[in-house]
Amino acid sequence: MKKGEKIQKLFKLVLVAAVMLSLPIYYCHGAEDATIKMSTTSSTQASGLLDILIPAFFTDTGIRVKVIAKGTGAAIRDGMDGNVDLIFVHARTREEKFVSQGFGTRRYPVMHNDFVILGPKADPAGVMGTESVVDALKKIAHSKSLFVSRGDDSGTHTKEQLLWKETDLPLITMVTMDKQTLAPADSANWYLSVGQGMGKTLTFAHEKQTYTLSDRGTYIKYRFGREIPIDLHIVCEGDPSLANPYGVIPVNPKKFPHVRYEAARQFARWITSPRGQQLIAEYRLLGKQLFYPDATED
Amino acid sequence: MLVWFLDPELLLIVGVSLKVSCIATILAAGIGVPMGFFIAFADLPGKRGVIIILNTLLALPTVVIGLFVYSFISRQSLLGSLDLLYTQTAMVIGQLILIIPVVTALTIAAVNRVDERFRRTAMTLGANTLQTAMVIFREARFGIGAAVIAAFGRVISEVGISMMLGGNIKGFTRTMTTAMALEYDKGSFVLAVALGLVLMSLSLAMNVFFHLCQGAVENQ
Numbered sequence: 001m002k003k004g005e006k007i008q009k010l011f012k013l014v015l016v017a018a019v020m021l022s023l024p025i026y027y028c029h030g031a032e033d034a035t036i037k038m039s040t041t042s043s044t045q046a047s048g049l050l051d052i053l054i055p056a057f058f059t060d061t062g063i064r065v066k067v068i069a070k071g072t073g074a075a076i077r078d079g080m081d082g083n084v085d086l087i088f089v090h091a092r093t094r095e096e097k098f099v100s101q102g103f104g105t106r107r108y109p110v111m112h113n114d115f116v117i118l119g120p121k122a123d124p125a126g127v128m129g130t131e132s133v134v135d136a137l138k139k140i141a142h143s144k145s146l147f148v149s150r151g152d153d154s155g156t157h158t159k160e161q162l163l164w165k166e167t168d169l170p171l172i173t174m175v176t177m178d179k180q181t182l183a184p185a186d187s188a189n190w191y192l193s194v195g196q197g198m199g200k201t202l203t204f205a206h207e208k209q210t211y212t213l214s215d216r217g218t219y220i221k222y223r224f225g226r227e228i229p230i231d232l233h234i235v236c237e238g239d240p241s242l243a244n245p246y247g248v249i250p251v252n253p254k255k256f257p258h259v260r261y262e263a264a265r266q267f268a269r270w271i272t273s274p275r276g277q278q279l280i281a282e283y284r285l286l287g288k289q290l291f292y293p294d295a296t297e298d
Numbered sequence: 299m300l301v302w303f304l305d306p307e308l309l310l311i312v313g314v315s316l317k318v319s320c321i322a323t324i325l326a327a328g329i330g331v332p333m334g335f336f337i338a339f340a341d342l343p344g345k346r347g348v349i350i351i352l353n354t355l356l357a358l359p360t361v362v363i364g365l366f367v368y369s370f371i372s373r374q375s376l377l378g379s380l381d382l383l384y385t386q387t388a389m390v391i392g393q394l395i396l397i398i399p400v401v402t403a404l405t406i407a408a409v410n411r412v413d414e415r416f417r418r419t420a421m422t423l424g425a426n427t428l429q430t431a432m433v434i435f436r437e438a439r440f441g442i443g444a445a446v447i448a449a450f451g452r453v454i455s456e457v458g459i460s461m462m463l464g465g466n467i468k469g470f471t472r473t474m475t476t477a478m479a480l481e482y483d484k485g486s487f488v489l490a491v492a493l494g495l496v497l498m499s500l501s502l503a504m505n506v507f508f509h510l511c512q513g514a515v516e517n518q
Contacts, residue, residue: 037384037467046484068384068465069480082373083383199483221484256373258381 035064036263039075040088041155042197044246047217047290049283056279057270063263071197073153079103079249082256086264090155090215090246104249105261108268111280111291112245113216115159117236118202119145120209127211127235134167136236141169144190146210150201151193153179155244160213163241206230215244217290224286245294248272271295307468312496315473318386318464319454322393327446330398334405334445335431349406355399360392360458367392367463384465389473392459397449404448408441409434440512447508451501 044050045067054065068078072089079087080103088110089095098104117136119127125143130136140147150157161182164171170185183191194204198218205212206222209231216237222230236242248271250264270276272295280293337348369375371382371391382388412434420433435442457475464471466480474497481490 042483066384066465066467066470068467082378197483226486258373258379 034062034263035066036085036260036267037066037068037083038086038088038264038267039068039070039078039084041072041075041090041246042069042199043090043155043215043218044088045069046197046199047221047285049217049280049291052279052283053271053276057267057276060270060275061266063266065267071150071152071154072156072158079251082251082259084251085259085261086248086250086267088246088248090244091158092245092247094158095247095249098249102252102255105252105265107247107249108272109294110246110248110271111277111294112243113291114237115156115213115242115244116216116219116234117211118205118214118219118232119211119235121231121233122209123233123235125211128233130236131239133163133236133239133241137163137167138169140211141167141184141187144187146190146192146208147187148201148205148208148210148212149183149191149193150198150213151181151195152197153181154197156198156213156215159244163213166241202230202232206232211235217285220285220288220290224288246291308493308496310469311472311474311477311493312500314386314469314471315454315475315497316500318389318393318460318473319450322390322397322453323446323450325390326394326397326401326449329394330401330445330449331405331442333398334402334442335409335434337402338406338409339427339431349403352399352403352406356403358396358399360396360456361462363392363395364459364462367395367459371463383463384467384471386464386471388463389460389471392463393453393456396456396459397452400449400452401445404445405438405442408438408445411441412437439515443508443512447504450504454501455497 040050046069050067054067058064068075068084070078072091072094075084075087075089076091076094076098078084079098087098087104095104095107099107117127117133119125119140125139125145127136127139130139149160164182164184171182172185174181174183181193183193192204192208192210194201196204198214199222201212202214202218202222204210212232219232219234223232248268250261250268251259253259253261271280277293277295280291281289283290337345337352342348367388368383371377371380371388373379373383382391416433416437417430420430425433455475457479460466460471460473460476461479464473464476466472466476472480474493478490478493481487481493
């Protein structure tokens, strides 16, 4: 046998083996007809709310929802790429842009909770009791007290940047690739951008005893839901600027014909129906209400 | 404390982990072992280069593979219409890229360790290429087995690919490692540690099993 033949034969063997062994891969696909994919923000999942809503929706409609939890920025990105059928996020202005650019059909307002500014008990910046969030942030900046930012393009991070903008403090714009990030100017020594989810950011802030911005739900969970509670306290709350509205947007079938629009719209309608809204209002984490229903009747 | 062991959700997570890792390992073995043989046997002009590239691929970070596969299967891209993103298939594809180099490189090493005389003797006795390969395979089987075990260990413990391509969907693509990442994110370290223990036990069981097989064969 010539060498060329040998190699050819071996190659054929490899090919046959590869093809044969690749066959079972197709069994990975189950029946996924009555299934939609939803990208959402980590807070809806980490708070446990979706563990109530998703099974209830399945009971009512027979539609299964696969949840992919990320930051709001990444979730919106999933929608813009047509990788999911709907998104459930919290960054109002970006959601409206998502719809106006034609990626989503419309925004269904679902619920809201609020953000709080957290800080160490010692309160080095003297923020405790400050009513205006703008004043609170100014105090932190002026005293150069450590402040941890999510820095991950999430809904909370978006909110934080909007709040810094409201303070009139000098800001710097950092451009990484195609993303612009705002941060207070001259803050290298006290403004820490960690690029992590809310949970990790809270743990970080707790370990380093810093100030940070958090949604109330995750804070409650970390403060009251753990054996060792994080040692951070609310130093500023209740300012209308701290509102945190959540919306659901089905991905536009005109843009992406493959999306399961009907099922996605069914979810949006269900979650804004009296049934869905009641489940949201009744959801308690450690005896505390986390989300307040927002849906306005059509 | 033992109750969580029988928790259906935990069993499902372990099941998904095992299924995906086993499929990836079997496929990688089916592709990597013959490829290793081919590279070890063939008198290719660029053989050294191929081996250097393979060894480099051993250091490929999982996030790079995740990004790479993502850019092919995301809806807007080349293979977007296959609807692969956030499925177990996507995880298997990513993990294959991760461990095919592992299996191939370690197979080459195992084959090269086999005494050259086996090959020559087999050829002299009139064995064809396939038969010769079988002789070498018999001699190198423990090394190849170790390659497959190493590959399995790599995929079952990896988190980057599973998270980026699987999406950590409860009941579908949530594996032990992505669940641990999530539990850590939620601040519930107990479950994260429990999952870590399950993972370590599984790896231990696999290795003990392999060790026993090896012993049984050697005693014959």
